[in-house]
Amino acid sequence: MMTEVVHVDLGERAYDVHVGPGLVAQAGEMIAPLLRRPKVAIVTDENVAKLHLDALVEGLKASGITSVSLTLPAGEATKSWPHFERTVEWLLEERIERSDVIVAFGGGVIGDLVGFAAAVVRRGIRFVQIPTSLLAQVDSSVGGKTGINAPQGKNLIGAFHQPSMVLADTEVLGTLAERDFLAGYGEVVKYGLLGDVDFFQWLETHGPSVSKGDLSARIRAVQHSVSMKADIVVRDETEQGDRALLNLGHTFCHALEAATGYSDRLLHGEGVAIGCALAFELSARMGLCSQEDPSRVRAHLKDMKMKVDLSDIEGDLPDEDALLNLMGQDKKVVDCKLRFVLAKGIGEAFVTSDVDPEMVKTLLRDALGTRSG
8 A cells, every 4th residue: 555745845844744554664764864873762652662662663673773762651741841851861861962863653742742852952853753643643743843731731832843754654543542543533624624625525424434444544534634734834834824723623622621631531632523513613603604514513523423512521620711711821822812713614714813702601601501401
């Protein structure tokens, strides 16, 4: 089966995203041209290390590349100062030089944390993303956003640092738990909703095959998502304008993640799916799109057995005032005004600060009401 290549055309910082099966085994031959000496530093997490680290080490060895590796705990809590500090100090202890390459081998947490470490150690070392989750393959591994969480909110500490290459091995997705796979699918749907109604229609038909493991459908879903993201990143690398479209659903999502303590109660992609449904509902209430659009979004997410409503989140949630307050902590706030990504229809998203907070509060109150009802 052919590997698809998406080129992210950022001039001197341009790189390729390779999408297809067997890329972990081919990592050595892919990475070798980047190296001045045949050694890399791998940072991964416990879950990925157990399943795939040996295969990556062997894939590198096949091209005569030796490696050292650091394994961090799995989970969102790893995206924090203590683990960031540990990673930076380990890279310095291992004498990783400016001309070397660091490999981020894991999901979005590892990609974000390792990318940030690569951005600051010796004022910038190149790194390669080998994303192992669907969410990381279609979203966080592409575009150079790196960072860690602060007690005040998600991703508030970080830097833009583009990878030198991304290897999205679609075979690795076969080892994901269904819940983790579907969480990543939340980001795939987002691309159709924000800018490509034809892709959303394709997902309505083929989403179940993507979920069941059809490899060619998975490659198509990942490749199309990556190429949409690459186009937006090339237009707006540091999120001054168009790139904010990628935050469809995220203003709601980040508030819900904070409300659930960044725990396993709500995975990021699940929050994105719920957030997209809420963003379309808000758009319909504001008269921007027809009421059929949010119904269609919800129907597809339900078809895919995904979280859609606040009632799908286990345990108690704070009231609408507290949720609105958490939205105010989001890093997308400009001049103290919340920025929302809303839609004039499926595939027609736009960014606006012109949203009445009372309307958002009513929407949240209604959504919370269906929880307890």
